[in-house]
Structures are given as structure tokens and as C-alpha cells.
Amino acid sequence: MGLSFLCKLAVCAVLFCSAPAGGYVYQMISDCEYGDNITDTVYFVKNIFNQKLNNIYDSRLGKYIGFGELGMKNAAHYNNQSWKMQARKVEVDTLRRYNVRLFRKSILDRKVPPNVKVHQTKPADYGERSMLVCSVWGFYPQEVRVSWLRDGEEVTTDVFSSDVLANGDWSFQFHTYLELTLKRGERVTCRVDHSSLQESLEVEWDTFALDVKHATIAVGIVFFFAGLAVAAVGALYYWWKKQRFHANRL
Structure with a gap:
């Protein structure tokens, strides 16, 4: 099916422990996978006992598949429960119609424009060697293109860049550096291209100070x-x- 994204939705875990040590743990985990076309959503319900997969419901098959003797026995029992099988089909439709669309809209299709600032890494005067940094942060999604312009012409020499870094709040940051000899009257610009922007965002280094x-x-x-x-x-x-x-x- 060419799935391009794994999405964990409506995760439910039920634990049964007889004692802190040497106990038993049972987990039921529900998740889904889908690609660009959300109608191809695949829904799974996994039953795990003591970290071993016992059986799994696969919406493509419309039934449970068991692993091991106990798992196969449980799968056969679940498949004979009409109410459980009907519940799984309803869950697939609910996930596809509501949860997946909501997740896609709020996460995958979410776009946040970047903040941009250009400044010197340390003070330097005209005629001296210096380094400028263009800091781009707070943007989403991750893909971004940042370039330097000197009097409108893109430059690639003496340019050093960081990786795109995650901020931990569903936003990213990126920093690129330009080493140059400062010239009076020269326009040095940082240009940012991002999917959240209608056109390129250009921020010029402010030489006012x-x-x-x-x-x-x-x-x-x-x-x-x-x-x-x-x-x-x-x-x-x-x-x-x-x-x-x-x-x-x-």
C-alpha cells in the first residue's frame, strides 16, 4: 500500500500485576497506519502479554491473527464474538472519518512561519573580517531553505550551516553563518523559503549601530x-x- 506515515491513535493499555516483582502484564494497544490517501487506513489492535504479542486484529483481514498456541486460541475466540468484530469495524470507520483527518489537519498539514534575525557574532568594524549569523526558528514543518545574498546576488562561499534542530514543541530552528569583510554600503540579506510563506522572506543585516x-x-x-x-x-x-x-x- 506504500504507507508513508505511522500514526499512533487512541492507545489503550490495561495492566494486571499480581506483585511488583514476578507479576503479569497485559497490554492492549490500538494504532493505525495510512498514506497520502487516508482511505487506505489500516487499523490494528494488539494484545500483548508479558511483552510478547499474543494476537492482533488486522483491518485488512477483518479478523484476529494469533501467535503461539494461546494466541491462536484467543484469536479464534475473539473472531467468534460478533459484537467484538462489529466494534472493530466501527472503530476503523471512526478513525478514518474523524481521528485521522483531525490528526492530519492539526499535525501533518500544520504550517507555522519562521522568525528570522540577522546579527554579528561579535563586534567588528568596516574593513574588518567578521561573521554574520542568520537565525531561523519556530517554524513547521521541518523543511526549510536559507541562503545569503550580497547586494542581491546569492553567495555560497564562506557559508557554514547547522542541521535543522527540533525545539521539542513541534517547531524547528536553523542557523547559518556567513564570513565576510564588512563593506560600507553593501547590502547583506538572509533569504528564507518555507512552505508556510507565500513568497521568500528576506531580512537584511541592520548596519544602523x-x-x-x-x-x-x-x-x-x-x-x-x-x-x-x-x-x-x-x-x-x-x-x-x-x-x-x-x-x-x-
């Missing part, structure tokens, strides 16, 4: 020389006044 730093330095230099000029004019004016005062006295 670096530009403000240089602007502050430039303004400081201007004020420094302006101060020197004012001081020089003041000194010259003082010297001129002093010379004029001495000339008047003579």
Missing part, C-alpha cells in the same frame, strides 16, 4: 576642529586687541 558609530565619530571630529577654529580665532582676536592696546599707549 555601525553607521551611528561612524557618524558619531565624524560629528566628534567636526566639533573638535570647529573648537580648534574657534579657539584659534579667539586667540588671534586677543593678540590683535593686545597689539592695538600697546599701539594706542605709544
Whole structure:
């Protein structure tokens, strides 16, 4: 049937223990398997005794199959119980019609767009070697494509990337690094393609802090020389006044 996904639904375990040590454990586990076409759902009910499979109901066969002497005896007994067989058929229809569709909609077809941030790993100035990191997180499903652009052109050299990592909350994260020499005026962009996005998401590295730093330095230099000029004019004016005062006295 080419099943592409295993889904554990409506799991029920019943335990019977005679003592903490040397006891007996009985489990009944219900699960299903289905592919892209949910009408091909296969439903199983497994009866397990002391970690050994005793018998199993297979919806493809419409009956129980036993393993071992006791398992075959139990399977034959279950197959002769019309109410139990009817219950299994109802469960198959219920799983296919409701549970599987709900599971597919809430999990398999779920799409969450990523958050993206671009920043330096450590401070560096224009003309210096630096490394930028593009962090992509909180997205689902797992498949994502992240690339670097410099002035609109994709670059693949000096690029290092992590694996796609699970966050443990049905979302994922991914980090990619670009090593480069910082250039004033160059646009460095992280582009993210994900099934949750209508189009590529591009986040440009914000050089504001670096530009403000240089602007502050430039303004400081201007004020420094302006101060020197004012001081020089003041000194010259003082010297001129002093010379004029001495000339008047003579």
C-alpha cells in the first residue's frame, strides 16, 4: 500500500500485576497506519502479554491473527464474538472519518512561519573580517531553505550551516553563518523559503549601530576642529586687541 506515515491513535493499555516483582502484564494497544490517501487506513489492535504479542486484529483481514498456541486460541475466540468484530469495524470507520483527518489537519498539514534575525557574532568594524549569523526558528514543518545574498546576488562561499534542530514543541530552528569583510554600503540579506510563506522572506543585516558609530565619530571630529577654529580665532582676536592696546599707549 506504500504507507508513508505511522500514526499512533487512541492507545489503550490495561495492566494486571499480581506483585511488583514476578507479576503479569497485559497490554492492549490500538494504532493505525495510512498514506497520502487516508482511505487506505489500516487499523490494528494488539494484545500483548508479558511483552510478547499474543494476537492482533488486522483491518485488512477483518479478523484476529494469533501467535503461539494461546494466541491462536484467543484469536479464534475473539473472531467468534460478533459484537467484538462489529466494534472493530466501527472503530476503523471512526478513525478514518474523524481521528485521522483531525490528526492530519492539526499535525501533518500544520504550517507555522519562521522568525528570522540577522546579527554579528561579535563586534567588528568596516574593513574588518567578521561573521554574520542568520537565525531561523519556530517554524513547521521541518523543511526549510536559507541562503545569503550580497547586494542581491546569492553567495555560497564562506557559508557554514547547522542541521535543522527540533525545539521539542513541534517547531524547528536553523542557523547559518556567513564570513565576510564588512563593506560600507553593501547590502547583506538572509533569504528564507518555507512552505508556510507565500513568497521568500528576506531580512537584511541592520548596519544602523555601525553607521551611528561612524557618524558619531565624524560629528566628534567636526566639533573638535570647529573648537580648534574657534579657539584659534579667539586667540588671534586677543593678540590683535593686545597689539592695538600697546599701539594706542605709544
